[in-house]
Amino acid sequence: MTETYLEFDNVSKSFGPVEVITPTSLSIDRQQFVVFLGPSGCGKTTLMRMVGGLDTPSKGQVRLSAETVEEPDRRRGMVFQSYSSFPWLTVEENIRFGMKYRTDLTAAEKTERTHHYLGLVGLEDFAKSYPNRISGGMRQRVAIARTLAAGSEVLMMDEPFGALDALTRERLQVELRLIQAREQKTIIFVTHDVEEGVFLADRIILFSKRPARVVADIDVTAKLGTERTLETRELPAFYELRNHVLHLIRNETGDML
Numbered sequence: 001m002t003e004t005y006l007e008f009d010n011v012s013k014s015f016g017p018v019e020v021i022t023p024t025s026l027s028i029d030r031q032q033f034v035v036f037l038g039p040s041g042c043g044k045t046t047l048m049r050m051v052g053g054l055d056t057p058s059k060g061q062v063r064l065s066a067e068t069v070e071e072p073d074r075r076r077g078m079v080f081q082s083y084s085s086f087p088w089l090t091v092e093e094n095i096r097f098g099m100k101y102r103t104d105l106t107a108a109e110k111t112e113r114t115h116h117y118l119g120l121v122g123l124e125d126f127a128k129s130y131p132n133r134i135s136g137g138m139r140q141r142v143a144i145a146r147t148l149a150a151g152s153e154v155l156m157m158d159e160p161f162g163a164l165d166a167l168t169r170e171r172l173q174v175e176l177r178l179i180q181a182r183e184q185k186t187i188i189f190v191t192h193d194v195e196e197g198v199f200l201a202d203r204i205i206l207f208s209k210r211p212a213r214v215v216a217d218i219d220v221t222a223k224l225g226t227e228r229t230l231e232t233r234e235l236p237a238f239y240e241l242r243n244h245v246l247h248l249i250r251n252e253t254g255d256m257l
């Protein structure tokens, strides 16, 4: 039996009188790439923030490895759409900053990890550059590397590629799948982009409009396998899945994304 790694147990959320999430239960396996899709304002980010310990459920519990999530912790890291690098630090220093509070690592280990993650995201040649001197795609690579360097087991990504041009976005999607496989991370990724969701996901959770409830839980890996390349988008199975999800959105979510 596979262990339930990340669990939403009857989680609901209201902000004052506004119900944002109806009681929701979900189990997410370790190293699964899960995409949250749903209409704007339905509560996807709120659910993700609960995993980060940045929001608390009104009722129910979020558990990671059977422990209730109560506050932020370096095992759960967020990557946002807006570029969150520190402009006064170089690329290398930004990545190292992710380990600032890690007392379990020596300075030499931090240096080694910084180089490892610089290499992983392909930024060795830009180690000494400042964020305003590199492209948007590179800045998102820095954010990913910093979150990984911090030691996050779960990455929560809130439309991280939303501001990038189409080609950069496609390349980063391929890289993110490779990084996930190599680093064996669990990822929760919020997007409005159906093709991006299908391309990246092992599993898509589709939510209704607010108050959010799960309207579909789609096993993407069963149709596309785990390896995703630039050619994946040309597969008939990719089109079928994309159309299936678009159809569900039109008919089930009661809204446009």
Ligand SMILES: Nc1ncnc2c1ncn2[C@@H]1O[C@H](COP(=O)(O)OP(=O)(O)OP(=O)(O)O)[C@@H](O)[C@H]1O
Pocket: 015, 020, 038, 039, 040, 041, 042, 043, 044, 045, 046, 047, 210
């Ligand atoms: N701290 C808060 N106080 C009050 N209302 C909030 C708060 N945070 C979120 N909301 C409301 O909860 C609802 C869900 O927000 P959330 O950001 O989770 O949606 P979302 O599905 O991620 O939306 P989008 O896709 O547009 O980013 C929205 O109507 C939002 O205004």
